[in-house]
Amino acid sequence: MTTRILGIDPGLATLGFGVIDTPAQEAESGVKVIDFGVISTPAKTPVGERLCTIYDDLHSLIDQFQPDQVVIEKFFFYRMGNTILVAQARGVVMLVLAQYQLPLTEFTPAQVKQALTGYGKADKAEVQQAVAHELNLDQIPRPDDAADALALALTAWFQR
Template identity: 70%
Template sequence: MGQRILGLDPGLAIVGFGALLCPDSRQGSLELLDFGVISTPAGAEIGDRLETIYQDLHQLIDLVQPDAVAVEKLFFYRMGNTIAVAQARGVLMLVLRQRRLPYCEFTPAQVKQALTGYGNAPKLAVQEAVQRELRLDAIPRPDDAADAVALALTAWFQQLA
């Protein structure tokens, strides 16, 4: 049947997600089950936005039924955005704990290294690696969804190592 890995790219406005069905052996092929985003309205109160993430992530987990989850570690690059992302990430971690789902965390550099062999690879190179590994006709869109699929792929590659 294979293992289901859910990748999550945290954010307050957009949480990217990507779900893979991974083969039981190295000979099988990976399958992209679903990808997309959880969006919250920009003008809403922060509590309402966090509640949307909380509820929608529970629904997503019910739909995907992951065996494991890969989450992006916080990367501090813009202080104004970091606090909001940290709050959203906290909601993700709470839901994962409530659902008793095992998870792993990766920095953007670890994802880049795993998919391209270069920790400072440009975003497009990572997206193209996702497309190539999953034999997709196009790169998953939006970028947040592609990032989440890359996280799930990184978790799968780590298990094979």
Template identity: 65%
Template sequence: MEKRILGLDPGLATLGFGVITCTQIANKVPETTVNMLDFGVIKTSADVEMGLRLCTLFDDLHTVMEEFQPDLVAIEKLFFYRMSSTILVAQARGVLILVLGQRRLPYVEFTPAQIKQALTGYGNADKLDVQEAVARELDLDEIPKPDDAADALAVALTASYQL
């Protein structure tokens, strides 16, 4: 059975996405293979009015959902860093949750520490360790760029470990 997981790294200026497939192979000992389908980012410009930026996220998220038809969406939970940037990310995240609700898509959320723990075995791992783990797990020759897309793939991989 194959499941398609869309990982999302929420952001207003840059929202990362990564799509993987998980295929369970029914052997004596069940195995799961994971493959990357695609990754990328949705960008909005700070020069554009907030409502239009949120509309861009809304429209582009629908396009991503339509193209990849995920079975499950995995989202990085909001991390409180600076209040001003946290509010902006929260607004983008609201649009993301709205799109998922409209499409009746199930989703799971993970904190940054949960993602780091799942991929590296250490909840305080640095960004490079996580990115290297993503490349290794997906058998990639190099770390996906930009960072937001690599983070989204990390979220998707974390969800795949829960299946």
């Protein structure tokens, strides 16, 4: 039996998601990418409407993919103007996950970098290359937010 992991890179303008299936036994090979992408909200739309879009679209994703586990990036401070908006989007994500009673794991960016590259201060390109390598993809997943979400999902699998 496989475990389906949904990785979420929270954001208000762009929320990345990545869904992987992991093998039931360590001896089995092959993590499979099921889907990845973003939930986007237009900048000129009122914040409340943008949060509703995230809420509705995340419900749709969970209904569609039925994850066993969800992992999201642990919040840390960005530029001050962006911090509150990201926190609001993250709050909506946490609400939806609580409604589904899904197990939640959180990782900091440094933990993800360490898990995927062996170096907690790796740059974004190194992490993205590791994601493509681990998932046997011909190219780095785009956009970056989706690649980050897949990196989170892989980190959860590595940390099992």
